[in-house]
Amino acid sequence: MAKNSALSSGLKYCLLAPGLLLIGLAIVMPITVGFFAAFRSNGVWTLQNFQTVLTQAPYATVLVNTLMISVVVAAVSIGMAFPVCMFFARAGRIATGFFVASMTIVLAISMLVRTYAWQVILAYNGPLNEIAIAMGLYDQKQMMLFTRGAVVVAMIQFMTPYAALILFSAMRRVDHDIVLASRTLGASWWQGFRSAYWPQVSGSVVLATVLVFSMATGFFVAPALLGGPGEAMVGTQIHADLVFNYKNGAGLATAQGVVLAFILAIVTVAGFWLGGSSFLRSASR
Amino acid sequence: MSRSHILVRIAAVAFVCAYFVFLLAPIVVMVPASFTAHDILSFPPDQLSMRWYSEVLNSREWLDSAAMSLEIAIVSMVIATVTGVLVGFVVYHYGPLGSGLRLLLLSPMLVPHIVVATGLFQVLVPMRLLGDPWVLAIAQAAMALPVTVILSIAAFDAIERSLWTAASTLGARWHQITIKVMLPIAATSIVASLILSFENSWHEVTLAVFVGPAVQATLPSKMFSFLLQESTPALAAVSTLLLVITLVCAAILGLLSIRRRRNEAQPTSEEP
Numbered sequence: 001m002a003k004n005s006a007l008s009s010g011l012k013y014c015l016l017a018p019g020l021l022l023i024g025l026a027i028v029m030p031i032t033v034g035f036f037a038a039f040r041s042n043g044v045w046t047l048q049n050f051q052t053v054l055t056q057a058p059y060a061t062v063l064v065n066t067l068m069i070s071v072v073v074a075a076v077s078i079g080m081a082f083p084v085c086m087f088f089a090r091a092g093r094i095a096t097g098f099f100v101a102s103m104t105i106v107l108a109i110s111m112l113v114r115t116y117a118w119q120v121i122l123a124y125n126g127p128l129n130e131i132a133i134a135m136g137l138y139d140q141k142q143m144m145l146f147t148r149g150a151v152v153v154a155m156i157q158f159m160t161p162y163a164a165l166i167l168f169s170a171m172r173r174v175d176h177d178i179v180l181a182s183r184t185l186g187a188s189w190w191q192g193f194r195s196a197y198w199p200q201v202s203g204s205v206v207l208a209t210v211l212v213f214s215m216a217t218g219f220f221v222a223p224a225l226l227g228g229p230g231e232a233m234v235g236t237q238i239h240a241d242l243v244f245n246y247k248n249g250a251g252l253a254t255a256q257g258v259v260l261a262f263i264l265a266i267v268t269v270a271g272f273w274l275g276g277s278s279f280l281r282s283a284s285r
Numbered sequence: 286m287s288r289s290h291i292l293v294r295i296a297a298v299a300f301v302c303a304y305f306v307f308l309l310a311p312i313v314v315m316v317p318a319s320f321t322a323h324d325i326l327s328f329p330p331d332q333l334s335m336r337w338y339s340e341v342l343n344s345r346e347w348l349d350s351a352a353m354s355l356e357i358a359i360v361s362m363v364i365a366t367v368t369g370v371l372v373g374f375v376v377y378h379y380g381p382l383g384s385g386l387r388l389l390l391l392s393p394m395l396v397p398h399i400v401v402a403t404g405l406f407q408v409l410v411p412m413r414l415l416g417d418p419w420v421l422a423i424a425q426a427a428m429a430l431p432v433t434v435i436l437s438i439a440a441f442d443a444i445e446r447s448l449w450t451a452a453s454t455l456g457a458r459w460h461q462i463t464i465k466v467m468l469p470i471a472a473t474s475i476v477a478s479l480i481l482s483f484e485n486s487w488h489e490v491t492l493a494v495f496v497g498p499a500v501q502a503t504l505p506s507k508m509f510s511f512l513l514q515e516s517t518p519a520l521a522a523v524s525t526l527l528l529v530i531t532l533v534c535a536a537i538l539g540l541l542s543i544r545r546r547r548n549e550a551q552p553t554s555e556e557p
Contacts (some may be wrong), residue, residue: 015375018368019390019430026427027393030404037407084304087297105535106308110488112508113524117311119516120318120326127314127328157308218397221490225512235399235491242406242495250407257403264397 031261038254042247049248049255059237059252063259066233069148069223070216073155074209080156081164082205089171099168103161111158115225118154119145122226151227155216162215163208170204202274210271214264234260312528319521326518337522347507347523354504357422357497358486364426365482369433370468370475373441377467378449381442394431401428402495409496421497425489429482436481440474440545441467473545480534480541487530 041048053059088099122144182192220235241249321330409415452462493506
């Protein structure tokens with residue numbers, strides 16, 4: 001790329017300044033301040049917050065809940081999206097366009113709207129109960145709302161289009177000739193999949209998993225609206241800490257944030273390690 | 286085709302249909318339920334009426350909330366798009382960004398909203414700026430920045446460098462070239478940036494609930510509090526209205542992306 005010599009390089013930083021300022025003010029500063037706030041409790045520098053968050057109830061339970069729910073949500077979201085993406089990856093232009101458009105439109109719908117829609121469906125007098133009873137699955141109406149299942153299902157429904165789009169774009173780039181070659185060399189469908197198809201998509205599967213997991217850990221709308229008290233996740237806990245706990249809430253909330261960020265960093269590194277170079281390639285696209 | 290092949294095919298189609306039903310079912314259920322005449326949600330609604338729509342559209346609270354959301358979303362949209370376009374200019378004139386810079390600009394994508402919200406809360410409380418709408422707009426603009434930057438870079442990268450030289454040889458000053466040549470070529474990306482950053486702010490929940498205005502809350506924030514406290518079908522009406530707005534924006538974006546794909550095939554065939 002030829003540099004335009006008519007413009008000075010000082011101008012470059014002037015043009016970049018708004019962007020950098022925005023990021024600095026809205027991302028870098030809050031995160032830094034939050035990081036340091038996690039180490040303060042009652043006005044002194046201490047690790048007390050971390051000890052509370054990692055060992056005491058309800059924080060420890062909440063953290064474990066969050067991780068468990070996020071893992072399940074990530075696994076199922078991607079597990080569901082994978083076959084669907086495989087189906088569409090080789091489809092014609094119209095089907096492909098329809099798939100991408102529908103995923104994008106579903107993603108564009110506000111999360112609150114979707115969460116509320118689940119409240120409608122899972123309600124005691126709602127359609128799902130009626131269908132289940134009509135089909136003979138249950139004898140009487142079940143309390144489906146305010147359960148862990150409701151939270152997990154709603155979160156899966158929210159995340160799976162993200163996973164689908166990531167997986168789909170990777171699957172479009174798959175070189176099917178390699179798979180075909182493996183078949184002509186005598187590989188069964190499963191062997192061909194494992195050795196020729198999977199390595200080409202594994203990077204984006206790992207990327208999608210990391211992404212969905214990260215988003216899931218930060219959720220607070222679905223657990224707050226669809227879950228019972230046993231479904232509290234880190235997001236709802238942080239909210240409660242910041243709003244109701246005037247003395248120590250800030251420290252505890254930011255400590256949870258730091259722990260969360262730390263876990264996510266580990267997961268991302270694990271992603272690099274598992275996915276190898278194809279993960280890097282997907283991530284930088 | 287062997288028999289097992291056909292069975293697999295049928296199973297695949299069935300799974301795909303189930304997937305779509307799963308994704309769309311909540312919305313399909315919610316829209317008719319919003320037309321219920323009763324006081325509580327019921328599906329299928331046996332008595333239809335527009336009563337909840339009239340209640341919502343005549344309610345001072347909901348309209349003020351929508352207005353607040355709109356104002357914040359517009360400010361956020363302008364900040365995010367202008368900043369993104371400026372980055373596009375940099376890429377056009379100075380070549381691709383270094384990886385460190387790119388990582389920094391795309392960092393909002395990597396950070397969970399809740400971590401940002403928590404830190405922002407910390408920063409704003411001593412500054413007594415908690416709940417300030419401008420702050421929320423700026424924060425949401427930052428979260429939308431990766432999108433506008435990516436769109437912007439893609440658009441400006443596709444413009445030929447020699448176009449600038451040609452225009453200045455013909456006597457145009459830099460501001461004329463920028464306004465009359467470069468912006469029109471990148472127009473579809475700019476409009477897409479505007480729409481996406483608007484949508485990002487309009488739907489944004491986490492920052493709005495944590496650091497956004499509380500008394501005069503944004504629409505998502507208000508919906509959240511409303512859902513926590515009570516749950517009349519009014520919310521279904523609000524949701525359906527939001528859904529319609531979203532679909533309209535998505536349709537516009539879709540048409541734009543078709544147009545952009547056509548343009549990218551011939552980047553400089555546009556007459557300024």
